[in-house]
Amino acid sequence: MPAWQPLLDWWFGADHGTAAEVAAARQSLWFGKRDSQDREAEARFGALVEQALAGQLKGWQDDPQGWLAQLILLDQLPRMIFRDTPRAFAGDSLARPLLQDGLERGWDRRLAPIQRVFAYLVFEHAEDLPLQNRAVELFASLLDEAADNERTLFADYLDFAERHQRVIARFGRFPHRNAILGRLSTDEEQAFLREPGSRF
Numbered sequence: 001m002p003a004w005q006p007l008l009d010w011w012f013g014a015d016h017g018t019a020a021e022v023a024a025a026r027q028s029l030w031f032g033k034r035d036s037q038d039r040e041a042e043a044r045f046g047a048l049v050e051q052a053l054a055g056q057l058k059g060w061q062d063d064p065q066g067w068l069a070q071l072i073l074l075d076q077l078p079r080m081i082f083r084d085t086p087r088a089f090a091g092d093s094l095a096r097p098l099l100q101d102g103l104e105r106g107w108d109r110r111l112a113p114i115q116r117v118f119a120y121l122v123f124e125h126a127e128d129l130p131l132q133n134r135a136v137e138l139f140a141s142l143l144d145e146a147a148d149n150e151r152t153l154f155a156d157y158l159d160f161a162e163r164h165q166r167v168i169a170r171f172g173r174f175p176h177r178n179a180i181l182g183r184l185s186t187d188e189e190q191a192f193l194r195e196p197g198s199r200f
Helices: 005-012 019-031 035-053 058-062 064-081 092-105 113-124 129-145 148-171 175-181 187-193
Strands: none
Touching: 005 019, 005 035, 005 064, 005 113, 019 113, 019 148, 035 064, 058 064, 058 092, 064 092, 064 113, 092 113, 113 129, 113 148, 129 148, 148 187, 175 187
């Protein structure tokens, strides 16, 4: 078994169903905020996250599944393990060039559509408008390719990408990260943060 397989099985489930079935089963892990899940992520994969952050898993990127697993270790798991601390974003600067490299190699096209979501989220998390624009393009392509019975799911992912893009177009950064990162919020950002749905 490849070293990355236990992570992918935990993240997507070992029994691969349709994108909608996988999303329904794993939604709370992916987008829920539960202390128990954060602790499990740290216990099971914290050492791998540290290796990824230290650049010690570079061999993984030569396989599409290993590449995806490394992206998850850099982009998703720090947001769980280091939630509400600056280290939650520690892997972002490493994940972006890794994603770009894999896109150039066509690795994303060798993943299941639901797996591609967690590659493209790297750009959706970027405080960079060109990368946000690219994220929207990538999620739009997923929707274009989706089967009729899964279009609602991928339309939701595209909607979230567009919402992230609009925040970056307006502020150049995600205001909800300001407090965590020790950044001062402008009056406009403070007003925005009082609006429903302003925090991702």
